[in-house]
Amino acid sequence: MPEGQARFRRGGRCHGAVEGRHxxxxxxxxxxxxxxxxxxxxxxxxxxxxxxxxxxxYIHIGHAKAFLLSYGVAAExxxxxNLRFDDTNPTKEEQEFVDGIIEDMxxxxxxxxDRLFFASDYFEQLYEWAEFLIREGKAYVCDLSTEEIxxxxxxxxxxxxxxxxxxxxDSPYRNRPAxxxxxxxxxxxxxxxxxxxxxxxxxxxxxxxxxNMRDPVxxxxxxxxxxxxGDAWCIYPTYDWAHxxxxxxxGITHSLCDLAFENHRPLYDWFLDNLPVPHxxxxxxxxxxxxxxTVMSKRxxxxxxxxxxxxxxxxPRMPTLRGMRRRGYTPEAIRAFIRGVGxxxxxxxxxxxxxxxxVRQDLNLRAPRAMAVLDPVRVVVTNYPEGKVxxxxxxxxxxxxxxxxxxxxxxxxxxxxxxxxxxxxPPKFFRLAPGREVRLRYAYFVRCEDVVKDEAGxxxxxxxxxxxxxxxxxxxxxxxxKSTLHWVSAPHAVDAEVRLYDTLFLPERPEAAEGGxxxxxxxxxxxxxxxxxxxxxxxxxxxxxxxxxxxxxxxxFVCDTDSVRGRxxxxxxxxxxxxxxxxxxxx
RNA sequence: UAGGGCGUCGCCAAGCGGAAAGGCAGCGGCCUUUGGAGCCGCCAUUCGGAGGUUCGAAUCCUCCCGCCCUAACCA
Numbered sequence: 001m002p003e004g005q006a007r008f009r010r011g012g013r014c015h016g017a018v019e020g021r022h023x024x025x026x027x028x029x030x031x032x033x034x035x036x037x038x039x040x041x042x043x044x045x046x047x048x049x050x051x052x053x054x055x056x057x058y059i060h061i062g063h064a065k066a067f068l069l070s071y072g073v074a075a076e077x078x079x080x081x082n083l084r085f086d087d088t089n090p091t092k093e094e095q096e097f098v099d100g101i102i103e104d105m106x107x108x109x110x111x112x113x114d115r116l117f118f119a120s121d122y123f124e125q126l127y128e129w130a131e132f133l134i135r136e137g138k139a140y141v142c143d144l145s146t147e148e149i150x151x152x153x154x155x156x157x158x159x160x161x162x163x164x165x166x167x168x169x170d171s172p173y174r175n176r177p178a179x180x181x182x183x184x185x186x187x188x189x190x191x192x193x194x195x196x197x198x199x200x201x202x203x204x205x206x207x208x209x210x211x212n213m214r215d216p217v218x219x220x221x222x223x224x225x226x227x228x229x230g231d232a233w234c235i236y237p238t239y240d241w242a243h244x245x246x247x248x249x250x251g252i253t254h255s256l257c258d259l260a261f262e263n264h265r266p267l268y269d270w271f272l273d274n275l276p277v278p279h280x281x282x283x284x285x286x287x288x289x290x291x292x293x294t295v296m297s298k299r300x301x302x303x304x305x306x307x308x309x310x311x312x313x314x315x316p317r318m319p320t321l322r323g324m325r326r327r328g329y330t331p332e333a334i335r336a337f338i339r340g341v342g343x344x345x346x347x348x349x350x351x352x353x354x355x356x357x358x359v360r361q362d363l364n365l366r367a368p369r370a371m372a373v374l375d376p377v378r379v380v381v382t383n384y385p386e387g388k389v390x391x392x393x394x395x396x397x398x399x400x401x402x403x404x405x406x407x408x409x410x411x412x413x414x415x416x417x418x419x420x421x422x423x424x425x426p427p428k429f430f431r432l433a434p435g436r437e438v439r440l441r442y443a444y445f446v447r448c449e450d451v452v453k454d455e456a457g458x459x460x461x462x463x464x465x466x467x468x469x470x471x472x473x474x475x476x477x478x479x480x481x482k483s484t485l486h487w488v489s490a491p492h493a494v495d496a497e498v499r500l501y502d503t504l505f506l507p508e509r510p511e512a513a514e515g516g517x518x519x520x521x522x523x524x525x526x527x528x529x530x531x532x533x534x535x536x537x538x539x540x541x542x543x544x545x546x547x548x549x550x551x552x553x554x555x556x557f558v559c560d561t562d563s564v565r566g567r568x569x570x571x572x573x574x575x576x577x578x579x580x581x582x583x584x585x586x587x
Numbered sequence: 588u589a590g591g592g593c594g595u596c597g598c599c600a601a602g603c604g605g606a607a608a609g610g611c612a613g614c615g616g617c618c619u620u621u622g623g624a625g626c627c628g629c630c631a632u633u634c635g636g637a638g639g640u641u642c643g644a645a646u647c648c649u650c651c652c653g654c655c656c657u658a659a660c661c662a
Contacts, residue, residue: 220660
C-alpha cells in the first residue's frame with residue numbers, strides 16, 4: 001500500500017479522530033466487489049489488476065485515478081499490478097509516449113516489477129484464437145466497406161423528427177463456409193488484400209439491442225509500421241478483440257475501466273465465453289475524473305500542444321502528470337487528491353479548489369519557507385548605518401522544527417512588495433502606510449516616515465526608520481503591530497523570473513461549450529503571467545530544479561528547469577489562502 | 588429511438604429498512620513574528636419528482652422527470 005495501512009471498511013465506521021479517508025484507501029464499490037470475490041475464494045483468492053494506456057499521448061490526472069485505483073486494489077490484497085500498453089493501432093502510437101507514461105507512473109510511486117507488457121506481444125495468440133473462432137463458425141471474413149458495415153448494423157436514422165433505430169441486417173458474407181473464411185483470413189494476414197478491403201468479424205447477432213454485439217470487427221487490414229512489431233503485420237486487432245483476451249493471458253482477475261466501456265462488457269464476456277482462454281477476468285467500470293477549468297481528453301490536450309496554446313505537454317498549466325510535476329505538485333498531493341475524490345459510477349466534476357487544497361496541505365508541512373519579493377518597491381531605512389549588514393535568524397519551517405533555521409541578510413536598503421504599502425489605506429488595510437509601524441519578518445519594526453515619487457506620481461522609494469530594540473521582530477516594551485511583511489535586502493537580492501499561473505480555462509466546464517472548437521474559446525488569456533524582476537533572498541539562488549518552497553505570504557513555488565545560475569526561474573504551484581484578497585474581491 | 592448507466596448540501600461522497608458521516612467551498616470567532624497554518628462553531632426536518640408497501644423508506648415496489656454513454660475497420 002502506497003500510504004498508510006489502515007483500511008476503512010464498510011460497517012467499520014471510524015469513531016476516532018482520524019478517519020479512514022485520510023489514512024488509507026477507504027472503501028468503494030469496486031473494493032467491496034474485490035473483497036467479496038476474495039472472500040468467496042474466486043481466482044484462488046488472487047487479485048491481479050492492470051492499467052492499459054494507449055501510447056498515443058502523455059497521461060493526465062484522470063489516468064492517475066485509473067492506475068492508482070488498480071494499483072491500490074491489487075496492493076491492498078497483496079496482489080499484482082501489470083502495466084500493459086494497449087498498442088493495437090500502429091497509426092497513432094509512438095515509443096516516446098511509452099517512455100513518458102512509464103516515467104510519469106513511476107513518479108507517482110506505482111510499481112509493476114517486471115510486469116511491463118504490450119498488447120502487441122499477444123498478436124500471434126490473438127491470431128490463433130481468431131482462427132479458432134472461424135473454425136467454430138463464430139467469425140467470418142466480410143467484404144463490406146466501412147460505410148456498408150455501418151448501414152447494415154442499423155445505424156440510427158432520423159425519420160419525421162424522430163430518431164429510429166432499425167434492426168441490423170446480416171452481411172451478405174455472413175454465411176461463408178468456415179473453410180473459405182479461413183483461407184481468406186490467412187490471405188488477409190499474408191497481405192494479399194488492400195487496406196480496408198476486408199475485415200474479420202465476430203458472428204454474434206445482428207438483431208442484438210446492443211450495437212456492439214452486431215458482428216463487431218475483430219481485424220482490419222492496415223499497412224502501417226508498428227512501434228514494436230515493425231512491418232510484421234498488416235492486419236491489426238481492434239480494442240474489443242484484443243482487450244479481454246490480453247486480460248485473460250495475463251491472469252487479470254479484475255479489469256477496471258471507465259464507464260465508456262460499460263456497453264462493451266457483453267462483448268468482452270462473449271469473446272471470453274467462446275474461446276479456450278486460460279483464465280476468466282471480470283470487467284468493472286467506474287466514472288472517470290473530471291476537474292473544473294480544464295479539459296481531460298488526450299485529443300484536446302494534444303490540440304493545445306500542437307497549436308502552441310501551451311508550451312508543451314509539460315506546461316505547468318496542463319493537467320498532464322508532467323505538467324503538474326513541473327507546476328510543483330507532489331506525488332503525495334496527487335495521491336491524496338485521488339483518494340479524496342473516491343470511486344463511484346456517478347459522473348461528476350471535481351472542483352479545482354480541492355486539488356489546490358491537497359497540494360497546500362502537503363506543501364505546508366514540507367516546503368521550506370523563504371522570502372521573495374515579486375513586485376518590488378525600494379525601502380530605505382534612514383537610521384540604519386550605511387554599509388552595515390546583519391545576518392538574522394529565520395525559521396525554515398514553522399510546521400517542522402527539524403527543518404532548522406537559516407541566516408538572512410538585513411541592510412539599509414530593502415525591497416518589499418509594492419502591494420504592502422498604501423499611501424491612503426482603507427480601513428481594514430493592516431500593512432505599511434505613512435506614519436504606521438509594521439514588523440519586517442525576523443528583522444525589526446520599521447515606521448514609514450516619507451514617500452518619494454517620480455514626476456509621474458509613482459512611488460519610487462519608501463523611507464522608514466527602524467527601532468534597534470526590536471531586533472528579531474519582538475518589541476521589549478510589548479508594543480504591537482498589525483502586520484508582518486516579508487522583505488529582501490537589496491544588495492543581496494537574487495534577480496529572478498517568476499511565472500504565475502491561473503486556470504487554463506475560464507469556464508468551469510470548458511467542454512460544455514456548444515459544438516466544434518468552441519471549447520477553445522474558453523481559454524484564459526491570463527493563465528500565465530511572467531514576472532521578470534523579482535527579488536529573492538540569497539538561499540534561493542541555490543535551489544535546484546524541482547525544489548519546492550513557500551515564499552512567505554505569497555504561495556508555494558517550485559524551481560523550474562529553465563533556471564540558470566544567478567537567474568533562477570520559479571513556477572507558482574498555488575497561492576496561499578488569502579483572506580485579505582478575498583475580502584477585497586467581495587467589495 | 589434502441590440498449591446501457593447515473594441522479595444524497597454549491598462541489599466530491601458515506602449510507603444497503605430503524606430514521607442524513609466526512610472532506611472541499613462558504614460564513615462567524617479564537618490564536619498567530621506568514622491577513623498562512625492551527626483551533627472552535629455554523630452550514631441537507633431532507634435524499635430528482637409523484638404515488639405505493641411498511642409501525643418505520645434515501646434505502647423496497649410502480650410510474651414519471653433529468654443527465655451521460657454507444658450507434659469508428661479509435662481506445
